[in-house]
Amino acid sequence: MRLSRYFLPVLKETPSEAQIVSHRYMLRAGMIKQNAAGIYSWLPLGFKVLRKLENIVHEEQMRAGHVPMLMPTLQPADLWRESGRYDDYGEEMLRITDRQGRDMLYGPTNEEMITDIFRSHVGSYKDLPLTLYHIQWKFRDEMRPRFGVMRGREFFMKDGYNFDLTKEDALHAYNRHLVSYLRTYERMGLQAIPMRADSGPIGGEDTHEFLVLAETGESEVFYDSAVTDLKFGDRTIDYDNHAECAAVMEEFTTKYARTDETHDEALFNDVPEERRRTARGIEVGQIFYFGTKYSEAMGATVQGPDGKVVPVHMGSHGIGVSRLLGAIIEASHDDKGIIWPEGVTPFHCGIVNLKQGDDEADGACEALYNSLTALGLEPLYDDRNERAGGKFATMDLIGLPWRITVGPRGLKNGVVELTSRRTGESEEMAPEQAVERIAQIYKGLTVRGI
Amino acid sequence: MRLSRYFLPVLKETPSEAQIVSHRYMLRAGMIKQNAAGIYSWLPLGFKVLRKLENIVHEEQMRAGHVPMLMPTLQPADLWRESGRYDDYGEEMLRITDRQGRDMLYGPTNEEMITDIFRSHVGSYKDLPLTLYHIQWKFRDEMRPRFGVMRGREFFMKDGYNFDLTKEDALHAYNRHLVSYLRTYERMGLQAIPMRADSGPIGGEDTHEFLVLAETGESEVFYDSAVTDLKFGDRTIDYDNHAECAAVMEEFTTKYARTDETHDEALFNDVPEERRRTARGIEVGQIFYFGTKYSEAMGATVQGPDGKVVPVHMGSHGIGVSRLLGAIIEASHDDKGIIWPEGVTPFHCGIVNLKQGDDEADGACEALYNSLTALGLEPLYDDRNERAGGKFATMDLIGLPWRITVGPRGLKNGVVELTSRRTGESEEMAPEQAVERIAQIYKGLTVRGI
Structure with a gap:
């Protein structure tokens, strides 16, 4: 690209509304422009990085055997009434009434919709295991949008959903996602540490968040410094192999690493003192195993090999693609500007x-x-x-x-x-x-x- | 892809709600699933074609020197009040109120927003010519959504906007878009005929629609059969060369070809009788030159070489990416199913x-x-x-x-x-x-x- 033919509106002055470095640099480098509180246009340079991150996520998801599709941004409220989450979600859910007076919403996530698609089309264990995902714009009507794309209202997220016959298979899907996420973040030049977390409104038993250490992170984190020595690197992995994926899970999650939500002082004190670290982190992804929570509520069942009809075991898995731009800049910059890792440079x-x-x-x-x-x-x-x-x-x-x-x-x-x-x-x-x-x-x- | 690991839920029965062949085949081939009236999920096979079409549009737009970016789906109502279109748009515009009580809307098009971005960042003729475009989900709250993705409510569209110092430059941008669109459609295996059309709520003097001939088309079209012999083919073109682009425009738009909106019986009768054709067509794109309509209303000006501040000349240019799937199937199928052109096959x-x-x-x-x-x-x-x-x-x-x-x-x-x-x-x-x-x-x- 010749700069004379590009649109790169760099700013000389530091915009006063930007409190953190990634927000400042994204504005100054002409990557984004705010159109409304927490809603941004991605100017050419910003869009170029965003698209690259999206493509990396696609490549790594497909490599893991997950199947890409695309669900719409708007959803009918009735699906959310079935799962009982329509009321739970509160004011963060953007509720819309269409011209026919039907209740709609701008999707903040897609558990209900994907479960509906699954139950409409799948009825046999022979079609499992299955993991479907999409990368789509979502909306959360944050009370106080801030930090640029890090806590915007309209945001770009990859969310994937696994459907398995048994808990064991679903836990393999969980491990497989952990591995694919480690690869994804490393390709982006990021170290994202899986930490035991709280499941929040998604529900479920098992969940890990992936956190990038940065002073401006929203979460307080506690960890054994040995976790920062772990690298997935360029090892090859067979994503169908339960033991191989479980071993990576074990390697990356056994050492102490937790957010303040699940922090356990007693366990933390078992870490040798010189390796105990407290820091701040930016959440860039999360994986969940929630069993049959949605499949039971919504009737997503399959006939097993024994002829019995059972609800499927599910999990959901997210990567915040648009917020990753902010996280990468928070982790890689100096006082002159951004320093892109080679894997994602525009x-x-x-x-x-x-x-x-x-x-x-x-x-x-x-x-x-x-x-x-x-x-x-x-x-x-x-x-x-x-x-x-x-x-x-x-x-x-x-x-x-x-x-x-x-x-x-x-x-x-x-x-x-x-x-x-x-x-x-x-x-x-x-x-x-x-x-x-x-x-x-x-x-x-x-x-x-x- | 191994089918045993894919998600391809083909239907044996023909869905009763589908009135036209593309809708029937997209449902039967497991490409889409309706989530609400006029709102669809793109199942893996459908998404794969959609993404390919999106990528072809990106490639051809970038080849023409147009710069990709991405605007959000939601827009503040105030921008549309500035141009005066907030009230004009009527009930097709999906109006939303956020938790702070602010008026928002789900964008049906982006003239106002791109003009706002332009006026915030560009002030000199030296930054022109400039054409920015994006491919984004849009919403029109159709009274009667039907024909599957052909007349959906949530739809995927490429819309581009040119900014030029003079009318002459803006008309070159118009011609350049015509050329890039001809290339785009031909790569998709489609013959899309540019026809003089009506500008509707976008406004402006010059506009052409691109129509694919198909029995199920919504528009009645009248043309000289000689237009169907025209092919852009694999000729090379210098997109910066005004004369070269104007010659293509001339070649493809001189023969009679109009939709019912602009049809002129007297002119049509000048076409030799054996070449006069009446048929139906599917609209898959439209280009507009509308001069200073938005730049004057919204104050998008530049300083010219003579120091004078003048409003920029603009046009907008759209391709209906999601509806193209329907159009391609309408144009290429038999009684057993779809026949994908090689350029877009999943x-x-x-x-x-x-x-x-x-x-x-x-x-x-x-x-x-x-x-x-x-x-x-x-x-x-x-x-x-x-x-x-x-x-x-x-x-x-x-x-x-x-x-x-x-x-x-x-x-x-x-x-x-x-x-x-x-x-x-x-x-x-x-x-x-x-x-x-x-x-x-x-x-x-x-x-x-x-």
Whole structure:
């Protein structure tokens, strides 16, 4: 993308309404614009990251054998009356009356609707196990929307639902989700720690939240520092293998890690003192096993191998896709701006032309742009007629992890400069070499999407 | 995808509520499920096609230089009061009151919001030309939702908005959209004819609708049969070149083609009698030039090169992405089911195993599955323990354009059968040869998406 043809309305001033760094930087970098309290437009740069995160979630869900679909944003109230949650949900649920006077709502989650779809179409254990998911806009009418996309009212969430014949199978689905979530967050450059949590209005016995440690997190968390040494890494896993998934669950959830909701001081004190940590965390996902709560209430049953009709065992599993942008920025920034992890950066590298209009510099930039594009990479070329200082400040603010700087002086010696946003370190090299380095860095990090 | 692990709830009976063929087949093929009047869930097969159409639209919009972003589904009513459309829209607009008592609405279109974004961030002609677009769920509270996704209430639409300094530039944007739309529809296997139309509540001087001819279309259309001979084909075009785009506009809109709204009997009679056609059409897109209607009302101005502040010239341009599924099926089916054009088919080919459980047949199917997958193709392998007749009926219903049939008898002679869904013709060949043929058919038809 050439910046002269893009829409990147960066702000020089820090917007006064933004209390936390991710909100400030998303506004300043021209990623979002507020349209109403807690309701945002995703400007091109913000949308690009959002779509990348969405695609990563799709890839990892499909890899785990989960099947993508899409439910609508609006739901009939009657479904929620069946489960008994229509009244439970209170004022956070946005209630709507259509022109025929029917009660509708803007879905905050989809347990009822997916259970209705399941009971309409599935009647035999032979169709199990089944996990369906979607990534869709949802609405919670928060009393005090704040922190930008971190606590918005209209938000983008992946929610998945497993249907299993037995509790054992459903617990395998639970473990499988934990594994797929670990992979998902790591691809995004995040460490998200599974912590035992409280199930809240979803209900159920087992639940873990995934938390990213950050000073601005809403939850207080307590953990054994050894959990931060755990990495899923690039190990391969057979998602059908119960034992393999259970072993990952065991590895990642045995050490003490809890939110304030479930914190147990006595258990915490069993952790060696030098490893006890108290911090704040941002919730970026949650998995639930709730058994037959919805299937019994709504009649979602299957005939088992023995001919008996039984309610299915279910769980639900969510990733807050839009709030992940905020979490990633909270976890990765400095005083100049955002620092995108390579796995989610909106553009793979920036190209800064120090002397726009100079034939040699323009030509070298175009050549770099074309070489990178031909390799399937997406550079952002700042081809505007601006001072170098302004161009550098913009690149630092929007946080592309790599920058190639091209100027007449370097070109005389046949070199350009490759700079790491994270370390600030620069290295001179031939343009072809810079292209090769960038290609090397992003090898295996392509997001194919669906 | 292995069918045993997918969720494809095909129906044997024809649902009584469905009046037109696309609605019937989408229900029967397990692509959609109605959740409320005019509100649908997109089951996995339906979502897969929807996402492919979305990605094709993104690719063609970006190719034309238009910039993707995303606006929210809910909008504050005040924006619509500024343009004066809050009252004009009547009962089709879904009006919502949030917990703070603020008037909101579920957006049916986004002229006001995008104009607000533009005026907040752009002040100079140097930032023009600019075309921003998004693909988002919208809502129109239709009095009588019907025809499945063709006239739903919650629908998925691409809407784009151009901002230009002069009328001439804005008309180039209009032409550029016409070209990009022709490419888009042709990639989807559709012939969509641009017809002079009425601008309705959007307003403005120039507008064309794109119509797909189909017996079940809602609009009566009148045209010179010569327009159906026009193809954009694989010609290349420079979207920045005003003359090139204007020539395509001229070529595709000079011959008589109008909807009943703008039909002119006298002009129609100038068409040679043997080329005069009356038919029905499905509207799948519309482009508008409306000048300064919104920019004046809402103060979206820029400073021109001469220092004067002037309102920008605008247009808006829409593609009905969810209704396109219906339109494609209306245009391409037979009495056994859907026939997907290769450009949008949810899976590239079906694999039918005539004897599930037979080692040789199972092995040959797995090998085909793996070879096709390794080439980046997506086969749907019917690995269920069902009769061949049922497997064929399902494949015909869901309409994959190519099917490979594998059975012990053929394998004895080293062959499988490759069948075209469109012609019904079959050919025996070695498995490797079938893979090669499928790869050849889909060469260049990959949708990369964003």
